[in-house]
Amino acid sequence: MILKFQLVPRTLNFRFDAGTSRGVLKTRNIWWIKAVNSKDSRIGWGEAAPLVRLSVDDRPDFEAKVQDFLNEFSTYDFPEEKESLLDFIKDIVPSDFPSLRFGLEMAIMDLLQEGEKRFFPNNFYDGQKPIPINGLIWMGDREFMREQIDAKISQGFTCIKMKIGAIDFEQELELLRYIRERFSEDELTLRVDANGAFSTMEALSKLERLAELGIHSIEQPIAAGQWAEMSKLCAKTPLPIALDEELIGIRDKGLLLDHIKPQHIILKPTLIGGFLESEEWIEEAEKRVIGWWMTSALESNIGLNAIAQLASKFNPTVPQGLGTGQLYHNNLNSPLVISAGHIRYQKDLSWEEPR
Structure with a gap:
């Protein structure tokens, strides 16, 4: 061909x-x-x-x-x-x-697949089965973050992910406490993403304080590339750790997972090499009973659609990180719709032609 x-x-x-x-x-x-x-x-x-x-x-x-x-x-x-x-x-x-x-x-x-924006059989596209997603809270000043929290809760999200590590840690704890005082762990799942912002010296003590608030997991607490330190942290952590940036550029997937022994991994197909690489990571993680979920890396709706279909292929039950399509003024119009904490493919809506 x-x-x-x-x-x-x-x-x-x-x-x-x-x-x-x-x-x-x-x-x-x-x-x-x-x-x-x-x-x-x-x-x-x-x-x-x-x-x-x-x-x-x-x-x-x-x-x-x-x-x-x-x-x-x-x-x-x-x-x-x-x-x-x-x-x-x-x-x-x-x-x-x-x-x-x-x-x-x-x-x-x-x-x-005849140019229908479908890549392989999956329930998201074929059966229009919605995928649960987390509501993402972006970093900013305390009021901006609090406004986002209130908005996500009012929109029906039952899983919220908050980016941390940019403002004062005490203020971040205060925002997480604000959520937890209103909603229990059974009512609302809280995830945090540090993007490697913690130092190795302070990471464990910060994880202990976060654990007091019933946090589901933390993504990449320390910077990638510190396998020995991350391994120690995963062994001692009071809350589950999810590797994110750590996966970028890794060829021997099993070696990394066996060395660090994380509780979860986060798959961003754009950063790790697409469909095939993501499926290989899932296979290696599941062999070791390591949890996983997928997130977008701020792609347009074309990339987001592909990641959603890949996630759907594995029939996910935990919320995925697929709520980024509404971030842009000039994204492509598409059948991707977010409502009540889910992303769905609404086939009666049309794709705008890329140009």
């Missing part, structure tokens, strides 16, 4: 200043990939969206390099069977371009 490719850049504009422990985001650059079958003109769309200051392929020459790859790939004969296709893409796309690998997987698998 000979394909032609087109790269379509888009700058997405946040509705507010999105605060993280790595800085404030106002815009988000993504690249849509259009794949066209040279024989019958079938079309598929994917998305390559390296995350600034985090993805291994966040580099100033990303667009130029991807265009070079796509020009080269236009001479290749791609297999049409799913397993062979994913292996083929893994072979031709270097591991230091994980978002390109995911975007290429999306575009070609969409094309093979």
Whole structure:
């Protein structure tokens, strides 16, 4: 199968200043990939969206390099069977371009499914089965975060994830206490994401204080790459730890999981290399009885749709991190709808054409 490719850049504009422990985001650059079958003109769309200051392929020459790859790939004969296709893409796309690998997987698998924005059988698309998601609370001053908390609760979310590590820790505890005083652990699940903001010296004592508030889990309490320290923390922690950034760029998945022994892992397909890599992480985690869930990495609705379908393939029961589609002024219109703490695919709504 000979394909032609087109790269379509888009700058997405946040509705507010999105605060993280790595800085404030106002815009988000993504690249849509259009794949066209040279024989019958079938079309598929994917998305390559390296995350600034985090993805291994966040580099100033990303667009130029991807265009070079796509020009080269236009001479290749791609297999049409799913397993062979994913292996083929893994072979031709270097591991230091994980978002390109995911975007290429999306575009070609969409094309093979007649360009309907469906990638494989799954209940999210086929049966319009909603997926439970967490409501995300972005970093900011105390009042801004409190407004978000009240809004998410009023919108029907029963799982809230709060980003921590940017403002004073005592204020963050106060906000979490504000939630917990109103809702018990049975009524509302609380997750926190430190994005590696804690030092190794203070991490355990902070986890102990968070545990007093009935926190479900904490994502990446210390910076990635400190396997020995993270292993000690996972062994002693009073609340479950979920690895996030720790998974980026890892080839030997079993080695990392056996060394650190986390309670959970967080899968961001854009950062770890797409469908195939995510499925391999799930297989290795489940062998070791390690929990997992998926989250988006601030993609447009094209990428978000792909991640939701991948999550749905495994029939998730715990809330996933898939509520980012409403963050932008200029996202693509799509059938993705969020209501009552769930994301659903509403087939009577249409996709806006990327351009």
